[in-house]
Amino acid sequence: MDMEILDNVIFLGTVTLLSALQNVFFAYTVQNESLQKRPTHSAFDRVNVSSRNCAEVYPTFLALLWTAGLFCSQAPAAFAGLLYLVVRHKYFVGYLGENSQSLPGFFFGKRLMAFLFFMATAGIINYATNYFFGINFLYYIQTATKASAALLLIP
């Protein structure tokens, strides 16, 4: 993205990133509580719960995807987003299965969202160092991100 456009949204992106981080903290709190009681669900409840879990994390995912893509590098962010969609589909379908199988947790795709989060953080830190000290290492970040995006395919 051009620098003069980023100038207009850098603070908004930072707050968005912080709010996504806070959402993850909330999700972990819910997960810790819900691990202690896991009732047996009917089929309808399972569909409902899995859909609600997916829907709750969806805005956080969108915010991370766009901040990572705008502030750092587009192609690795879109690649991680695609992988996240695959993981989400597996989560949703797996949740609908038999009750005896090990249910996946409340929060899924942690690695992909962490990748997007570190991309966005690196982009914002690079913006700050570029503004204050004139040091711009965005090219190296982008190269490292593109190289490490393939590592996300490891299950």
Add this chain to the structure above:
Amino acid sequence: MDMEILDNVIFLGTVTLLSALQNVFFAYTVQNESLQKRPTHSAFDRVNVSSRNCAEVYPTFLALLWTAGLFCSQAPAAFAGLLYLVVRHKYFVGYLGENSQSLPGFFFGKRLMAFLFFMATAGIINYATNYFFGINFLYYIQTATKASAALLLIP
């Protein structure tokens, strides 16, 4: 939108569009399950359920609105979005009504969201053909979209 700005977000928009499509698939699955059991709700439950239904679809609507507006044409997308707000209001108020009347389904505004989805898809396909083959038919898409937006007013 300018081409050089779209260059920076085309992949992000594509992934956003795919995720919106996946959300619709999830919503249909929940709807199919919930058709088989429709309990009688109290007034509080009805408010709660209708608000939650609206809130769950809201990020998907926002994602479709912005991808359709950025990648295809702004005015028809905003027009469809306005109509969607009207439909959502009718849905919410209708849900609060008597229990005996036919409740609207889980998922509403299907036609408007499909219109936004096809607009965004046409814009992204046009971007790909413009990039690979140099064929740009965005002008015809925008004209057709503007003409067909009036058809959305038919109830």
Add this chain to the structure above:
Amino acid sequence: MDMEILDNVIFLGTVTLLSALQNVFFAYTVQNESLQKRPTHSAFDRVNVSSRNCAEVYPTFLALLWTAGLFCSQAPAAFAGLLYLVVRHKYFVGYLGENSQSLPGFFFGKRLMAFLFFMATAGIINYATNYFFGINFLYYIQTATKASAALLLIP
């Protein structure tokens, strides 16, 4: 933000703002209903409910933050967004506390979201007057917004 970029998104932003307003109307309806029955919750229910309340308002907050930042002024919008994150954290932690203490309501951070909403509305109205009458008072809006942002710190 540059004017020629805003030209492409002004209608989308307006619809987004209207939808955020509608979301607030929905939230108030739920709050009015739920004030009449407030059952005693277990710890798990409290975590679940507070997290769901936060998650439901999250897309509305993001939409208001970005429309306020893009159409009016960036720094006060980001400042109000940061304060909103603090308020949200206090809300979430306070909800987890003892059942006897006064539970905060369903909808929190009203003042901050109203501030963001008025910023976005002023920016869109200024865009309209600039387009139709050639009157641009964005500079005065931005100055007034920056001065009044400090008032948000008053508890």
